[in-house]
Amino acid sequence: MADVAGPALATGALLSVIGAVLALVLRGRGSLLISCVASVVAGVANSVAGIALVTVHTTVRHDLWSLYPFGTLQVRADSMSGLFLLIIGALSIGIAVYSWGYMAPFGDASLRLYGFLLQLLVLACIGIVIANDLLLFMIAWEAMSILSYLLAALGDQDRGRVDSAFFMLAMSQIGTAAFLPAFLLVESSTHSFGFEQMQSHISAVSLVVRSGAFLLFFFGFGAKAGIVPFQGWLPRAYAAAPSNVSAVLSAILVNMGVYGIIRFAVQLVGVGPTWWGFVVAGIGSLSAILGILYALMERDLKRFLAYSSVENIGIIMIGVGASMVFASAHLHVLAALALIAALFHTLNHATSKGLLFLGVGAIDRATAGQRNMDRLGGLIRVMPWSAGFFLVGALSIAAIPPFNGFISEWLTLESLLQSFHLADIGAKVGMAIAGVFLALTAGLAVTAFVKAFGISFLGMPREDDLTGAREAPRSMRWGMGIVAFEAVALGVLPTSFIPWFARAAAGTYGPNITDAVVPAVYAHPAQNGLLVHLGGALFRWIVPARGPIILPGYASFAAASPTYLAICFLVGIPVLWLIGRWIRHAQSARVTEVWAGGIQHMSPNYQYTSSSYANPIRIIFGMIFQPGKQAETQFEASEYFRISVSYRAYVVPFFERYVYPAVISLVLRLAYAAKIIQSGSVNLYLAYTFVILIVILVAVR
Amino acid sequence: MRAWMLRGLRTGIVATKYPRTRPDTASRTVPRIDPTLLQRADCVRLAEVCPTAALSCLAEPAETKLVLDYGKCICCGLCAEGVSAAVTMSHDFELAAHDRRDLRTEYVFREADRGQ
Amino acid sequence: MDSEQRVADAMGRRLSERIRNLFGRSLHIRHVDAGSCNGCELELHTLMNPYYDIHRLGIFITTSPRHADMLLVTGPVTRNMQPALLTTYQAMPSPKLVVAAGVCACTGGLYNVHTYAAATGLEPFLPVDVVIPGCPPSPLALIQGIMLALDRVDQKVKGGTIELRASNGSRPIRGGHDG
Numbered sequence: 002m003a004d005v006a007g008p009a010l011a012t013g014a015l016l017s018v019i020g021a022v023l024a025l026v027l028r029g030r031g032s033l034l035i036s037c038v039a040s041v042v043a044g045v046a047n048s049v050a051g052i053a054l055v056t057v058h059t060t061v062r063h064d065l066w067s068l069y070p071f072g073t074l075q076v077r078a079d080s081m082s083g084l085f086l087l088i089i090g091a092l093s094i095g096i097a098v099y100s101w102g103y104m105a106p107f108g109d110a111s112l113r114l115y116g117f118l119l120q121l122l123v124l125a126c127i128g129i130v131i132a133n134d135l136l137l138f139m140i141a142w143e144a145m146s147i148l149s150y151l152l153a154a155l156g157d158q159d160r161g162r163v164d165s166a167f168f169m170l171a172m173s174q175i176g177t178a179a180f181l182p183a184f185l186l187v188e189s190s191t192h193s194f195g196f197e198q199m200q201s202h203i204s205a206v207s208l209v210v211r212s213g214a215f216l217l218f219f220f221g222f223g224a225k226a227g228i229v230p231f232q233g234w235l236p237r238a239y240a241a242a243p244s245n246v247s248a249v250l251s252a253i254l255v256n257m258g259v260y261g262i263i264r265f266a267v268q269l270v271g272v273g274p275t276w277w278g279f280v281v282a283g284i285g286s287l288s289a290i291l292g293i294l295y296a297l298m299e300r301d302l303k304r305f306l307a308y309s310s311v312e313n314i315g316i317i318m319i320g321v322g323a324s325m326v327f328a329s330a331h332l333h334v335l336a337a338l339a340l341i342a343a344l345f346h347t348l349n350h351a352t353s354k355g356l357l358f359l360g361v362g363a364i365d366r367a368t369a370g371q372r373n374m375d376r377l378g379g380l381i382r383v384m385p386w387s388a389g390f391f392l393v394g395a396l397s398i399a400a401i402p403p404f405n406g407f408i409s410e411w412l413t414l415e416s417l418l419q420s421f422h423l424a425d426i427g428a429k430v431g432m433a434i435a436g437v438f439l440a441l442t443a444g445l446a447v448t449a450f451v452k453a454f455g456i457s458f459l460g461m462p463r464e465d466d467l468t469g470a471r472e473a474p475r476s477m478r479w480g481m482g483i484v485a486f487e488a489v490a491l492g493v494l495p496t497s498f499i500p501w502f503a504r505a506a507a508g509t510y511g512p513n514i515t516d517a518v519v520p521a522v523y524a525h526p527a528q529n530g531l532l533v534h535l536g537g538a539l540f541r542w543i544v545p546a547r548g549p550i551i552l553p554g555y556a557s558f559a560a561a562s563p564t565y566l567a568i569c570f571l572v573g574i575p576v577l578w579l580i581g582r583w584i585r586h587a588q589s590a591r592v593t594e595v596w597a598g599g600i601q602h603m604s605p606n607y608q609y610t611s612s613s614y615a616n617p618i619r620i621i622f623g624m625i626f627q628p629g630k631q632a633e634t635q636f637e638a639s640e641y642f643r644i645s646v647s648y649r650a651y652v653v654p655f656f657e658r659y660v661y662p663a664v665i666s667l668v669l670r671l672a673y674a675a676k677i678i679q680s681g682s683v684n685l686y687l688a689y690t691f692v693i694l695i696v697i698l699v700a701v702r
Numbered sequence: 703m704r705a706w707m708l709r710g711l712r713t714g715i716v717a718t719k720y721p722r723t724r725p726d727t728a729s730r731t732v733p734r735i736d737p738t739l740l741q742r743a744d745c746v747r748l749a750e751v752c753p754t755a756a757l758s759c760l761a762e763p764a765e766t767k768l769v770l771d772y773g774k775c776i777c778c779g780l781c782a783e784g785v786s787a788a789v790t791m792s793h794d795f796e797l798a799a800h801d802r803r804d805l806r807t808e809y810v811f812r813e814a815d816r817g818q
Numbered sequence: 819m820d821s822e823q824r825v826a827d828a829m830g831r832r833l834s835e836r837i838r839n840l841f842g843r844s845l846h847i848r849h850v851d852a853g854s855c856n857g858c859e860l861e862l863h864t865l866m867n868p869y870y871d872i873h874r875l876g877i878f879i880t881t882s883p884r885h886a887d888m889l890l891v892t893g894p895v896t897r898n899m900q901p902a903l904l905t906t907y908q909a910m911p912s913p914k915l916v917v918a919a920g921v922c923a924c925t926g927g928l929y930n931v932h933t934y935a936a937a938t939g940l941e942p943f944l945p946v947d948v949v950i951p952g953c954p955p956s957p958l959a960l961i962q963g964i965m966l967a968l969d970r971v972d973q974k975v976k977g978g979t980i981e982l983r984a985s986n987g988s989r990p991i992r993g994g995h996d997g
Contacts, residue, residue, distance in 0.1 A: 717868055717869060717871040718870060718958075720870075720961060720962075721970070725958070727956060727958060729956055731959075737980050737982055740982060753928075754921075754928055754930070772951040773925045773949060774921055774925050774927065774930070775921060775951065775953065776921060776928050776953035777952065795952070795959040796959065796971075796974040797950070797951045797952065797955075797959060797975050798948050798950045798951075798959065798962050798973065798975075799948070799949055799966075799977075800947065800949075800966070802924060802925075802941065802949050804973070804975055804976055805924070805975060805977060807978060807979075807980065808979040809979075809982055810979055810981050810982060811982050812981065
């Protein structure tokens with residue numbers, strides 16, 4: 002099985018390159034067709050490679066070209082890489098099918114550029130996850146940054162769009178500027194640019210250097226992942242890009258930041274003191290709660306989803322941080338469990354968020370670009386399929402069983418709840434606080450997605466020009482359907498997929514705890530007597546997994562089975578429906594109007610808007626939001642003869658108002674101070690060059 | 703807060719036990735007509751005085767009928783202010799009825815009874 | 819006539835038993851103000867204070883007609899409130915009771931003259947189970963009326979005709995007012 006991985010990877014990479022070139026060369030629909038087909042096949046190839054790597058514990062190594070004097074570019078694909086390859090591949094299939102319908106109205110130049118850039122972006126992401134040495138990694142990383150900037154900035158020459166894309170690029174470069182010195186720090190102690198060599202020699206590095214490297218890695222890759230305080234680029238970039246590009250950004254790109262954190266800040270620097278884990282979990286908790294709070298205040302669907310991404314990355318970081326804390330305390334089973342939860346949540350977030358962005362794309366296709374929730378409403382009647390897929394994504398990301406988001410959040414929470422195994426009281430309290438933040442975030446996430454789905458799709462249209470809305474074309478529905486199928490499959494049969502995450506986590510924390518998390522109840526009922534006794538070995542012939550039960554490490558603590566829940570729904574809902582029909586036949590029923598407080602004519606103005614729905618949250622968390630309002634009246638001759646009343650309610654975005662301008666002004670002041678050396682005289686610059694050259698020659702000698 | 707608690711403990715349960723026991727109420731409700739004191743001549747005067755026609759009079763040669771309809775009485779008390787000795791304001795409040803006709807009492811003076 | 823009366827009484831008892839079984843000791847009332855002067859509402863609100871405390875009798879005021887067993891109407895049913903009142907009645911599930919509280923709801927009360935508001939009481943619009951006279955009916959009267967609708971108390975007032983002589987002395991023919 003393992004020898005499928007290498008050829009599949011190569012096929013995928015080759016297809017991406019060919020597809021990119023062809024997309025640039027062909028015209029119009031042909032270009033779009035080629036790029037979609039190439040993306041789909043490359044996605045399949047990458048998924049196959051990923052699955053091959055996570056189902057068999059093996060590592061594919063290959064040496065690419067040799068670049069003098071930097072050495073040979075090396076490729077290493079292990080289970081962790083395989084997992085991220087699977088994420089990239091699985092999502093690109095659905096997004097590519099969707100793009101065939103979504104991008105059909107675009108112009109010829111846009112189509113060719115998008116096709117070219119998207120294929121190369123996927124290739125760059127693959128390069129990131131399989132790179133084994135710093136040079137290949139940096140080439141792929143920078144390519145990803147630039148390509149994503151171009152993708153987000155293209156389109157019409159909207160100044161705001163270019164500014165948002167540039168902000169994303171700037172954040173990405175800040176991250177690069179942070180983690181690159183970390184690599185150099187580690188390299189200075191281990192004397193190698195290869196990641197595997199770095200990792201094997203990391204124990205020789207002093208704790209101070211490792212701590213510094215850890216912090217730089219975490220914040221550097223965190224800038225790409227979108228943790229607080231680097232979350233500012235997410236809403237603007239996601240809103241600026243077209244919806245299928247936003248789906249790529251959210252489902253594939255931020256996961257590169259997560260990959261960087263897990264690979265380098267966790268795996269490379271090794272197990273460290275407990276405070277490392279608390280930094281990660283603390284920032285994760287803060288990102289989670291702030292992300293969902295700001296999401297609740299948003300009216301623009303894409304900005305809303307962007308802030309929800311910040312929240313989910315926060316949850317992933319809580320899992321990663323918990324795993325680091327457990328690893329520091331030598332509780333390897335729990336550490337691996339928390340990491341499994343974080344990895345699972347990465348995949349779940351990719352599918353849910355990708356699906357949600359595809360759904361938003363269907364909305365803005367149907368309503369000619371309307372993304373403001375307060376102007377939508379009642380779309381479920383014209384777009385039932387899109388509404389259904391959006392609902393699947395919303396339920397999944399709000400962690401409602403039996404969808405996939407539930408299991409990863411449940412596993413994260415369970416690993417936090419088992420912090421009583423820790424010896425240190427401070428660590429226990431810290432984990433408990435992280436658990437509180439996670440629970441609060443989960444509740445607010447449900448509120449937020451009830452708002453997003455309800456106000457956009459349900460009720461009556463809040464604007465009249467929604468009459469032109471139509472259901473999305475078939476290719477867009479198929480694309481959404483593919484991603485939704487992946488989400489539902491992950492939710493209904495999680496026990497088939499958790500062994501993959503366990504294998505990926507085994508590379509970081511040692512033991513493969515598959516048996517502790519998904520016990521093989523079907524194959525070995527004798528060893529799992531308690532679970533079998535509780536009815537955990539049923540449905541053997543229809544569940545294609547080792548067993549239907551998920552354990553958070555220890556059977557004595559808890560057990561869950563989303564598979565059983567799905568079966569209960571499948572059986573129970575029709576049974577209840579039949580009982581309901583039988584009861585209704587036995588009784589008389591009277592159909593009357595909806596009770597609306599006695600008013601005679603329902604007007605769309607009576608409905609909730611997104612601001613009114615989220616108003617209790619705005620008031621409760623007023624200290625964070627600092628909400629305010631402005632009302633202006635225009636009147637003629639007297640205040641009683643009003644021409645117009647305008648009302649504006651706002652919340653203060655803390656980082657955009659206080660943190661970012663402060664940092665930017667500091668940088669500008671430093672740059673201004675450094676302007677002294679710019680005299681404009683060429684001779685002075687030549688003198689600078691000469692002096693630096695002498696210094697380098699002396700130092701390197 | 704403490705003052706209310708102490709007051710509550712001192713005064714005990716204040717809720718009325720109605721309808722198990724019937725409390726006295728001081729508020730005035732509807733008029734009561736004593737049929738033994740009602741004069742024929744009062745009927746027209748009472749009907750004139752009542753603002754909502756709760757007391758209405760049908761005066762015919764054969765009979766004079768005074769109708770007291772509790773369904774229209776606004777408890778103003780004008781009919782009890784010296785028009786007739788038969789009318790006093792009662793404090794009875796148990797006046798609810800299933801049928802509106804149960805609120806209507808007719809006092810009939812027949813010609814045949816005159817003088818007897 | 820007596821047998822008719824007995825049949826009617828028996829039917830009434832079966833109906834009231836059914837109502838009592840349906841509502842038991844728990845009744846939810848939806849109150850609608852159909853143009854009232856709010857005097858009746860003041861008396862109605864005092865029913866929830868500690869002295870009258872209808873909760874001890876199992877009676878509750880709800881806001882949603884979907885949850886209500888009884889519709890309590892005050893006010894003379896002005897023209898503007900008619901549609902809302904009828905909508906409320908239709909929104910209530912069967913079985914339901916209707917109580918007209920106050921003389922305005924009974925007959926239009928003080929407003930039963932030819933006005934543009936067309937306020938002539940509840941009878942033309944809804945089937946009324948109990949009328950509670952009074953302007954306003956005291957809280958105890960309201961309690962008695964609601965309990966009468968549930969058949970938990972007996973009706974005290976009877977209408978009828980009283981034959982009188984010109985002199986003192988009366989001979990009631992049928993019925994009488996229990997004073």
